[in-house]
Amino acid sequence: MTAVWLVIAALALATAGLKLAGPLALGGRPLRPGLMSIVELLASALLAALVVVETFGKGRSLVLDARVLGAAFAVLAVWRRAPMIVVVIGAAAVTAVARLLF
Amino acid sequence: MEGAGERRRAGIRRGLPFGIAVFVIAISFGVLAHPLMGTVAPIVMSIVVFSGAAQFGALAVLLAGGSTGAAIVAGVLLNARYLAMGIALAPSLRVSALSRAGFAMPLVDASWAAASRGDGTFDPWYLVGVSIPQYVGWVLGTVVGVLVGSHLGDPKALGLDALFPAFFIVLLYEEARGRRRLAAAAGGAGIALVLTPLVPVGLPILAAAAAAVAASRMRP
Numbered sequence: 001m002t003a004v005w006l007v008i009a010a011l012a013l014a015t016a017g018l019k020l021a022g023p024l025a026l027g028g029r030p031l032r033p034g035l036m037s038i039v040e041l042l043a044s045a046l047l048a049a050l051v052v053v054e055t056f057g058k059g060r061s062l063v064l065d066a067r068v069l070g071a072a073f074a075v076l077a078v079w080r081r082a083p084m085i086v087v088v089i090g091a092a093a094v095t096a097v098a099r100l101l102f
Numbered sequence: 103m104e105g106a107g108e109r110r111r112a113g114i115r116r117g118l119p120f121g122i123a124v125f126v127i128a129i130s131f132g133v134l135a136h137p138l139m140g141t142v143a144p145i146v147m148s149i150v151v152f153s154g155a156a157q158f159g160a161l162a163v164l165l166a167g168g169s170t171g172a173a174i175v176a177g178v179l180l181n182a183r184y185l186a187m188g189i190a191l192a193p194s195l196r197v198s199a200l201s202r203a204g205f206a207m208p209l210v211d212a213s214w215a216a217a218s219r220g221d222g223t224f225d226p227w228y229l230v231g232v233s234i235p236q237y238v239g240w241v242l243g244t245v246v247g248v249l250v251g252s253h254l255g256d257p258k259a260l261g262l263d264a265l266f267p268a269f270f271i272v273l274l275y276e277e278a279r280g281r282r283r284l285a286a287a288a289g290g291a292g293i294a295l296v297l298t299p300l301v302p303v304g305l306p307i308l309a310a311a312a313a314a315v316a317a318s319r320m321r322p
Binding site: 001003004005006007008010011012014015016018019020021022023024026030031034036037038039040041042043044045046047048049050051052053054055056057059060061062066067070071073074075078079083084085087088089090091092093094095096097098099100 | 123126127130138139140143146147150151152153155156157158159160162164166167170173174176177178179180181182183184185186187188189190191192195199202203205206207209258259260261262263264265266267268269270271272273274275277278282283284286287288289290291293294295298299300301302303306307309310311312313314315317318322
């Protein structure tokens with residue numbers, strides 16, 4: 001539980017620091033262009049890694065289970081521009097039904 | 103020129119649909135966080151962190167058995183985009199340091215995008231307004247989620263573990279626009295796939311940052 005509170009405190013401070021750095025510390029000065037483009041690309045790279053790990057990961061192995069069907073539904077629903085609520089609840093429902101059937 | 107109050111109210115109206123979506127996502131965060139974090143910690147986390155990507159990301163790492171450090175670094179890297187958004191916002195805040203902090207703290211993705219005037223400047227009061235329903239929705243949804251979560255049965259039987267990939271797919275679809283971001287996403291996915299069997303849990307997600315470094319060298 002100490003670990004959980006440590007994560008909460010660290011993320012609260014870091015998130016505030018990231019939001020405030022530009023308006024307070026940097027005073028309107030931009031970052032080096034190279035650094036700026038890395039910062040802008042980090043979310044894409046990490047979100048894609050999280051999709052892979054949360055769809056196929058089970059500890060240190062890769063598995064194919066009912067989550068794959070849920071994730072496939074999510075991709076399809078996002079592509080068809082379904083609202084976020086439909087995407088998320090639908091993915092859980094597809095996964096639950098797949099577990100019930102197989 | 104409209105007054106601050108009117109701009110803020112206009113922002114709140116614009117933010118209401120976001121607030122409803124965020125409310126539902128926060129319920130799923132509360133439900134998923136409850137078994138690991140209990141009742142109070144997820145609510146406190148939503149109050150003080152107020153970031154879906156970082157909270158879901160850190161929770162995913164912890165639930166998979168990753169280390170505290172890996173969970174923190176994953177959350178920080180997922181929120182690194184706020185550094186870029188804050189830098190873009192800074193020139194539009196011609197007020198005292200305390201007020202600049204007050205405008206920057208409610209910054210979240212949807213508000214930043216909605217408050218952009220399209221010429222590189224931002225409407226600060228509108229940004230605050232759009233964030234208000236999202237903050238309320240995020241905290242209230244988390245409260246509902248932990249309360250519901252304590253009465254739910256097996257989360258896996260309900261398919262709740264699939265909420266993680268589904269949520270990240272939604273965020274990725276919004277984020278990965280343009281050649282370089284797509285390249286960063288493809289590289290990050292590849293790195294995670296290759297490293298998952300090889301290194302401790304949590305590290306493949308951090309290693310995906312290398313794809314962002316590589317993609318930053320591409321021509322925009």
